[in-house]
Amino acid sequence: xxxxxxxxxxxxxxxxxxxxxxxxxxxxxxxxxxxxxxxxxxxxxxxxxxxxxxxxxxxxxxxxxxxxxxxxxxxxxxxxxxxxxxxxxxxxxxxxxxxxxxxxxxxxxxxxxx
Amino acid sequence: xxxxxxxxxxxxxxxxxxxxxxxxxxxxxxxxxxxxxxxxxxxxxxxxxxxxxxxxxxxxxxxxxxxxxxxxxxxxxxxxxxxxxxxxxxxxxxxxxxxxxxxxxxxxxxxxx
Numbered sequence: 504x505x506x507x508x509x510x511x512x513x514x515x516x517x518x519x520x521x522x523x524x525x526x527x528x529x530x531x532x533x534x535x536x537x538x539x540x541x542x543x544x545x546x547x548x549x550x551x552x553x554x555x556x557x558x559x560x561x562x563x564x565x566x567x568x569x570x571x572x573x574x575x576x577x578x579x580x581x582x583x584x585x586x587x588x589x590x591x592x593x594x595x596x597x598x599x600x601x602x603x604x605x606x607x608x609x610x611x612x613x614x615x616x617x
Numbered sequence: 618x619x620x621x622x623x624x625x626x627x628x629x630x631x632x633x634x635x636x637x638x639x640x641x642x643x644x645x646x647x648x649x650x651x652x653x654x655x656x657x658x659x660x661x662x663x664x665x666x667x668x669x670x671x672x673x674x675x676x677x678x679x680x681x682x683x684x685x686x687x688x689x690x691x692x693x694x695x696x697x698x699x700x701x702x703x704x705x706x707x708x709x710x711x712x713x714x715x716x717x718x719x720x721x722x723x724x725x726x727x728x729x730x
Contacts, residue, residue, distance in 0.1 A: 507660075538718075545720045546661070593660050595718075602668065603649040603710055606718050608660035 506530045507609035509594050515615045516584050524579045524612050526594030535577040536595040536606065537561075537569060539588075546593070552577055584616045621705045626725040629699075635692040637724050639705030642686040647710045650681060652690045653720070654701040661704070661720070664690065668710075695728045702726075 507528045516522050526535065537549040548561030550569040558569060566588060570578045581588055594609040622640040629635040641650065651666040665672055665679045667688075672679045678691040692699055702723040 546718055548718075591658060595660075601666075603651070603666055603708060605651070605663055605666060606661075607663055610660045611658065613658070 507594060507596055507607055509592075509609040509612050511612060512610065513613045515617065517617050518585055520584050522581050522584055522614075524581075524592055524594075524614070526577045526579070526609055528575050528577075528594075528596045528609075530596050530598070530607060531574070532596035532598050532607075533574065534597040534604075535571070536597070537567075537577070537579045538593045538595065539563070539590040540593060540611075541590050549579065549592075581614075581616075584614075586616045589614060589616045621707055621721055623703070623705055623721065623724045625722065626727070628727050628729055629692075629695045631697060631728050631730050632694055635690075635695040635699065635726055635728070637690040637692075637703050637705075637726060638687065639690070640687045641705070641707045644685050644707050645709075648707045649710060650679065650685075650688050651706040651708060652677070652679065652703060653706065653718075654699075654703045654726075655720075655723075656698075656701040661718075662701075664703075695726075697728050697730065700726060700728045 510525045533554045536551045538546040547563050549567050551559050552571045555571050568580045592612045595606045597604050597606045649666050652664040653661045655661045665677050667679045681688045702725050704720045704723040
């Protein structure tokens with residue numbers, strides 16, 4: 504089984520709808536991240552969490568919110584989806600084994616906002 | 618994070634070793650060299666990282682030059698499933714706050730049958 508899972512894998516929604524993307528991990532890591540990736544562009548950090556009681560905004564948090572329900576679960580919500588939020592969304596966890604911070608990614612959620 | 622330079626693309630015959638170079642001439646003493654790859658539209662996959670010594674795991678080997686200004690990722694027996702964009706990243710040893718993982722343009726490795 505995958506260590507970092509994301510649901511749904513694909514989602515089509517309409518402008519103005521609220522949607523939630525979910526992420527679960529079995530790696531036992533405290534740190535979790537949400538990124539988006541647009542075609543031809545790199546990863547951009549939306550939100551991150553260092554533990555259950557810690558939530559921090561990333562580079563592009565406007566229009567998004569998150570919830571860290573447990574160490575293993577980190578959800579991303581789009582309160583009112585808009586077309587420019589169409590992107591590939593990745594959840595990641597990280598650890599500091601062997602020095603440095605290594606991030607491990609989920610398979611991604613492809614979101615299309617019409 | 619230190620800047621890295623990688624070739625845009627490389628080809629490799631299936632079953633042969635793939636050697637992917639990376640230049641990081643401005644690397645600092647506390648910065649690690651990381652390699653990730655991304656198969657089209659899939660999640661980035663961690664491959665290996667190292668500070669100054671050569672490293673090997675079940676996926677690959679990482680050779681870092683003595684002056685740490687360049688490194689080579691070696692996939693010992695490339696398969697078609699290794700076709701992906703490979704990213705070389707330099708990052709500090711620890712991070713008190715979250716550091717966005719920033720990929721450069723990477724190297725498109727195509728493994729040919």
